[in-house]
Amino acid sequence: MQRITILGATGSIGASTLDVLARHPERYQVYALSAHSRVEELAAACRIHRPQRAVVGTADAAARLQALLQDLAIDIEYGEQALCDIAASPDTDTVMAAIVGAAGLAPTLAAARAGKKVLLANKEALVMSGQLFMDAVREHRATLLPIDSEHNAIFQSLPGNYARDPNAAGVAKVLLTASGGPFLNRAVETLEQVTPEEACKHPNWSMGRKISVDSATMMNKGLEVIEAHWLFGAPADLIEVVIHPQSVIHSMVSYVDGSVLAQLGNPDMRTPIAHALAYPERIASGVAQLDLTQMAALQFYQPDFERFPCLALAFDALRAGGTAPALLNAANEVAVQAFLERQIGFRDIDRVIRRVMDAVAHGPASSIEAVMAQDARAREAAQAEIARLRH
Numbered sequence: 001m002q003r004i005t006i007l008g009a010t011g012s013i014g015a016s017t018l019d020v021l022a023r024h025p026e027r028y029q030v031y032a033l034s035a036h037s038r039v040e041e042l043a044a045a046c047r048i049h050r051p052q053r054a055v056v057g058t059a060d061a062a063a064r065l066q067a068l069l070q071d072l073a074i075d076i077e078y079g080e081q082a083l084c085d086i087a088a089s090p091d092t093d094t095v096m097a098a099i100v101g102a103a104g105l106a107p108t109l110a111a112a113r114a115g116k117k118v119l120l121a122n123k124e125a126l127v128m129s130g131q132l133f134m135d136a137v138r139e140h141r142a143t144l145l146p147i148d149s150e151h152n153a154i155f156q157s158l159p160g161n162y163a164r165d166p167n168a169a170g171v172a173k174v175l176l177t178a179s180g181g182p183f184l185n186r187a188v189e190t191l192e193q194v195t196p197e198e199a200c201k202h203p204n205w206s207m208g209r210k211i212s213v214d215s216a217t218m219m220n221k222g223l224e225v226i227e228a229h230w231l232f233g234a235p236a237d238l239i240e241v242v243i244h245p246q247s248v249i250h251s252m253v254s255y256v257d258g259s260v261l262a263q264l265g266n267p268d269m270r271t272p273i274a275h276a277l278a279y280p281e282r283i284a285s286g287v288a289q290l291d292l293t294q295m296a297a298l299q300f301y302q303p304d305f306e307r308f309p310c311l312a313l314a315f316d317a318l319r320a321g322g323t324a325p326a327l328l329n330a331a332n333e334v335a336v337q338a339f340l341e342r343q344i345g346f347r348d349i350d351r352v353i354r355r356v357m358d359a360v361a362h363g364p365a366s367s368i369e370a371v372m373a374q375d376a377r378a379r380e381a382a383q384a385e386i387a388r389l390r391h
Ligand code: NAD
Pocket: 007, 008, 009, 010, 011, 012, 013, 014, 034, 035, 036, 037, 038, 057, 097, 098, 099, 100, 101, 103, 104, 121, 122, 123, 124, 147, 148, 149, 205, 206, 207, 208, 209, 210, 211, 269
């Protein structure tokens, strides 16, 4: 029996994970669930999955959850330390890291340091802490499995004994596919006027609001390039982004002998979630089998870095190294939030990030404290830039 902690159980990935777990009660038992503020949804999940522990963001949320779950014996806690505790507890084997943004770094790292099987959806955590996170995984013999559909596809297309060395494995390119999001073909001049509703309407995937906006700017792909760098030990020049609007091929690995291996499937996150949960076995996920005869033509294009400047900014941050990706991530989180709150326009997102990258000097990512300090500085600089844009 695998005992599972889900960080971010009320989100899109959290819900898909619970759906897969519910299909295999003989294999999985839910140990702990977390949510930030959606107390009612967490209470409903607790009634179905009966975890031992539940964690929310604040004392007030904890009191509300307690009131809803009076009749159940569930330990209810709140705050970051509690998140780290449910991630590192000796009573859990596997941690689904599905909190959105930098808030997920501390508990995800705690899981790695406790040597857990870490299922990583929270790409921002890895983008921020890169080498430090990978070192923790190695040092504490944690198992890191990618949930992001592209990285899961790449993982599946690499040899089973892959040791983060593309040369040794004969890898010529890592081909990261991207749908291009809702604005792939929209007239560039009209992007200034895009609303949060339009930006969150992804053509193929149903996801949380932050990652939906990231997909519209293609910052999501930029973060994924950095994520692929750390997961697979691939330098920036080995990673190529390919626009593939149908999202049927979830990514590919191109080898020196001319072979290209790909993973295909319907765009449903339950496939990579089930893959990582059961790895190296295979279990049913609830996702329908791909019907190739019903498929439209598959298309592939080069990305347009002028239409999607965030993609270029992410490549720049990866090449700059050190804390540059943490700055990029923090500026992006603040800018996306301001866009969702209608304080700034869609194109202001890349303007804010560029200004922060120019204004805040990056340094070596020598410790998590150094990374968090840079994260805080970037957030301040981004807020200042947003205030300036609003005047
Ligand atoms: P979501 O917004 O639907 O859910 C986010 C979860 O994080 C919620 O449970 C929320 O309660 C929790 N949370 C939010 N802020 C928090 C905070 N400050 N402290 C603690 N918990 C907090 O997001 P999502 O779409 O499920 O995405 C989650 C992560 O997975 C993101 O990093 C995203 O990039 C990644 N991801 C998502 C998808 C997808 O299809 N949704 C695909 C690939 C990767």
